[in-house]
Amino acid sequence: MGMGNPLMGDEGVGWAVARSLEAHPRLPLDVYVAWGGTDLLATSSLLDGRLRVVLLQAVDGEEPCSLVPLDPDGYGLDEGATGDHAESLRDTLALLRMLSPGVDRLEVRILGITVPRVRARADLSTTLREHLSDLAERVLVELDRA
Numbered sequence: 001m002g003m004g005n006p007l008m009g010d011e012g013v014g015w016a017v018a019r020s021l022e023a024h025p026r027l028p029l030d031v032y033v034a035w036g037g038t039d040l041l042a043t044s045s046l047l048d049g050r051l052r053v054v055l056l057q058a059v060d061g062e063e064p065c066s067l068v069p070l071d072p073d074g075y076g077l078d079e080g081a082t083g084d085h086a087e088s089l090r091d092t093l094a095l096l097r098m099l100s101p102g103v104d105r106l107e108v109r110i111l112g113i114t115v116p117r118v119r120a121r122a123d124l125s126t127t128l129r130e131h132l133s134d135l136a137e138r139v140l141v142e143l144d145r146a
Contacts, residue, residue, distance in 0.1 A: 001036040001043065003057045010115035010125050013135075014056035017113065020136045031143060040092045041099075048102035054109045054143065061114025065131040067138045070110040111142060 002018025004011045015035050022033045036043045036055065047053060059068060073090050089110070097104045113135060115128065123129070 001034045001046065001053055001055050003036045003038070003040070003055050005038050007120070007122065009119050009121035009123065010128055011058050011118040013058045013113045013115055013124060013128050016124055016128070016132055017056050017135045017139060020132050021139060024136055024140065026140055028143065040089070041096060044096055044100040044103060047096065047106055048100055050103075050106060052107045052109070054111060054139070056111050056113060056139065058115045058118065059112035061112075062116070064114055064116045064125075064127050065135060066114040067135065067142070068112040068114060069142075070112045072108045072110055109142075111139060 002014040002016070004014040006012030006015045018033050018035055021027055027033070032050075034043070034046050036046070040055075057070075059070070061068070072093060089108075093106075093108060097106075113128075116125075124132075128135075
């Protein structure tokens, strides 16, 4: 599930990678690709009854286009953030599990995709656009490990 806002430039890299995975010839038949937007709580209907989800999320990083596994239990509160981004992923998942019983046994993996800077723009930076197919390939390798 690609997370992020494609109208915020590189913040939408999770969405862009998920979109490129949809048509990938090596995508396993039992994998459903979705866009989760910016609000994980709003995805409960997409997650209901699933056993596993891999979230693709932009994260700050000095080396752009790295794939970084993140711990959902340790992906904590951003003290300086407001709105959706103030909630920790751990707390959001706990709330999702309370509100949607079909999500109670969901195994969650987060793959952070490092981006140098997020700014409002209608598309990804050139660096990330050039690495989309490579990122999709690396996500497929991670899916094989799941």
